[in-house]
Amino acid sequence: MCGIAGIFHYETVKPVDPKRVEAMTLALAHRGPDGAGVWTAPGVGLGHRRLSIIDLEGSPQPMHSADGRATIVFNGEIYNYRTLRRQLAQDGAKFRTEGDTETILAAWQKWGPDCLSRLDGMFVFALYDHDRRQLFIARDRLGVKPLYLAQLPGGALGFASELKGLMAHPMMRREIDPLAIEDYMTWGYVPDHRAILKNVTKLPAGHFMLLDHGRPLPQPKQWWDVSFEGRAKGKTADRSAELLHLMREGVTSRMVADVPLGAFLSGGVDSSSVVALMSEASNRAVTSCSIGFDVESVDETAHARQVAELFATDHHERIVSSDQFGEIDRIASIFDEPFADASALPTLRVCELAREHVTVALSGDGADEAFAGYRRHLFQVREEQARAVLPAGLRGAVFGALGKAWPKADWAPRPLRAKTTLLSLAESGESGYARALAILSPELREGLYGDALLKARGDYCAEQPFEQLMRDAPARSGLDRAQYADLKFWLPGDILTKTDRTSMAVGLEAREPLLDHRLVEFGATLPQRERIRGNDGKWLMKHTMERYLPHDILYRKKQGFVTPLAQWFRGPLADEARRIASSSLLVDSGWFQRNALVRLAENHIEGRSDNGRTLWQLLMLERSLRHLRPSA
Template sequence: MCGIAGLFHCGTPKPVDPARVSRMCDALFHRGPDGSGIWTGQGVGLGHRRLAIIDLEGSPQPMHAHDGNAVIVFNGEIYNFRELRRELEGHGAKFRTDGDTEVILAAWQRWGPDCLEKLHGMFAFAIYDLNRKELFLARDRLGVKPLFMAHLSDGSLAFASELKGLLAHPLLRREIDPLAVEDYMTWGYVPDHRSILKGVEKLPAGHFRLLRHGETPAPPRQWWDVDFSQRKSSKTSDLSAELLFRMREGVTSRMDADVALGAFLSGGVDSSSVVALMAESSRDPVTTCSIGFDVAALDETGYAEKVAARFGTDHHSRIVDPDDFQHIDALAGMFDEPFADASALPTWRVCQLAREHVTVALSGDGADEAFAGYRRQVFHAREEQLRSVLPSALRKPLFGGLGAIWPKADWAPRPLRAKSTFLSLAQDGAEGYARSLSVIPPELRFALYGDDLKRELGGYRAEAPLIRMMRDAPARSGLDRAQYADLKFWLPGDILTKVDRTSMAVSLEAREPLLDHRLIEFGAQLPHRARVRGTQGKWLIKHTMERYLPEDILYRPKQGFVTPISDWFRGPLASEARVICSAGGLADTGWFDERALAKLADDHISGKSDHGRILWQLLMLGKSIKRLGIGL
């Protein structure tokens, strides 16, 4: 795993200052502490920070092709590089190293952009072709590895693995995009179609860019998508057998490393399944890591220890204090953009523990999105059944009216918290799912916004791109569309961003075997009953893994990492909540209504309402803006 950065002059190919590329790479030191390199040519500069995983001594970057006609910087891993290497050798390719980087170069020279279809793995890379005088930027199918880009005032395109790499360039404009503020307040992160700074872009997952000197920069082009419009009609036993084959394929392909390798183990279905399949294919005990909390309701270490004992792993666990708020500033620094998924704190903690024992760790991320494991997906499938029998003319007035008068009872038992469900049912499927996925609904967001921000938004609502994505999805049902949105919007924007930044902050490579694209494509073709049965999501995975895992691991309620942010804002962070919501804080930006913010903080601190999640978003927004050098 590595960090990459570079500069490319889209117009006249001016000289590139190596010192500027070097500063951009230095900002990414944490991504690659094992080595660095810079290469510059006329109108182009490429930089690299290396975390050595495969071919530890023989694959320095930037790397030149065997014939010297192309140069690459690469972040990621290609899991099928040995098979691909043999294929390319059959076409006459010559290799000097034993790693995957040189294979990408040879694949580019053989197939051009079509080489991407051949690559199985996680990656973001830049290739400069000296013959064609063009730059090729590419990102993997699901967006496991990030790539930020910005057009600068000198006519160059700057790119880097993280925003902090671009921030190291003196010509980067630091102006907040108000549309990104609306996006962030809606989702708790800035999705891939936007950046917190105007003029900064993210190369979307499954896309590439091809740029030539002297030509207008071409927009990104999509090279992969997941298709939910087809259905498999096989028997359950056949589907289960194919699923197990695909899961084994994903796990074993990601166990190739020349450094110590292990796995995160939470005791949930997905991480336990990965560990079970690792143990099955390994002669030595698998190294596993988990963290727990000294609050029984938050602690899952007992389940993790049960799985570890079952498969004889070399297990490491640590109890951490759920009151970890003293690390908020460090957390904000990892993400650059505002990021309010509070589970980032415990994710960082388990990455720290893992890095004490291994350099590579496998995770269970991706199965919920691909196989309908989220509760919201199961609810959406049931809501879609109701929408199919109740016409819109009846649903909108009935459920819209109920939603308007129903109290927002966060404190009540779950069955009595019906307000969101009623409001969702009053809308079509895409609008309803966007509401369920959002952290703050539009009526509450706009009550917090000041006149300046409302004017700058010009009627824009953050839900619109997601709704459009769902309506245009290659899908046959509402459940398909919800999963498509989770894979294309939520996964790269939240989950993969969280894991990439927290793991790279400690120089740990995280690999996601359940995001093998062949497994994802298989899951997209499953019939509904193989995904959801009754209230049980991810049905086929649980059914298939019964031969490996006990019932209390497979069928207990999903928990996940929990951070007690509501309690923090009634205790040690109460003063921070008041500061960020008052004059001198976010109120001074003109984005928010000062009285509305003050009331939000007061109502939460007094216990009148639970606004902990919103206060956390506001706090992380304020800290991120300060770190970007835009004072509050």
């Protein structure tokens, strides 16, 4: 796993200062502590930081093809590179190394952009073809690896694995995009269609760009998508067998490494399944890593220990304090853009623990999106059933009125907190699902915003691109559309961003076997009743894994990492909550109303409402804005 950066002059060919590329890669040193390299030519410069995983000594980057006609910097792993390498060698390709980087160079020279469909892996790379004088940049199917792009003065495109790489360029502007604040206050992260800084974009997952000197910047082209339009036929038992085969393939292909390898183990279905299949495929004890909390109600170490004992893993666990708020500034620095998923804190902790024992760790990320494992998927199915029976006019009038009148009862038992469900039922399936996923509704956001942000936002609403994504999805049902949006929007923006940044911050490579694209494509064909049955999501996956895992692991209530935000802001972070209301970055800018923030903080501190997540959003936004200032 590595970090890449570079500069390409697309208007006119100009010299690239290698020191600028070096500064960009230096900002990414945490992603690649084992080596660094810079290469420049007229109009182009490529930089690389290396974390050695495969062919430890023989694959330095930037790497030139054997014939010297192409140069690449690459972040990621190609799991089928040995098969591709044999095929390419039979066709005459020459190789000087034993790694996967040189395989991409040979694949490009044989197939051009079509090489992407032959690559099985997680990757971002930038490849300069000397003969064609073209720069080819590409991102993997699901967006496991990131790439930020920025238009620089003088007709140049800068790119880097993280925003901090771009910010190391002296000509990089740092103007905040107010629409990104609207997006962030809705979702808790800045989605891939936008960046916190104006003039910065992200290469979308499953897309590539082919750039030429002397031509305008092209729009990214999509090279992969997942379709929910088909439905698998035949027996459930056959699909269960196929699922197990694909899961085994996904796990074993990601166990190739020339360094110590292990797994994250939370004791949930997904990580436990990965550990089970790793143990089956390995001739030695799997190294597993878990963290727990000093609060029993949110501690899962007993479940993780149960799985570790079942498969006799070399298990490591650490109990950490639930009071991790001392890491706020570090998290802001790691993510660059504001990121309010509080599970980033414990994820960083488990990455730190894993890095003490291994260099590569397999995670369970992706199964919930691919096989419908979230609670909101079950709600979406039931709400769509209600929408199918009740006319839209009746739903809007009855449920809309009830939803508006229903109190926001944070203190009440869950069945009585029906406000979001009622409002969702009054809307379309797309609007209802967006409301279920959003942290703050449009109404609540509007009550916080100041005049400057309202004016800059105009008619834009963060839910619009999400709902459009659902409407345009290649899908047959409301659940299909929800999963498609999760895979395209939520997964790269939140889940994969969290895992990439926290693992790379400590020099650890994380791999996601349950996001093997063949598994995702298979999951999209499953009949709905094999995804959700009764109250169980991921039904076919759980059914399939019954031969490996105990019932209480497979069917216990989903928990995940929990961070006690509400308690923090009523206790040790109460002063921080009050300070937010006087933050010049939030209030003096005109983006937020001071009085609204004061009420938000005091109502939470006094226990009148639970505004913990919103206060955390605002705190992380304020810290990120500090980090993004030019003087930072």
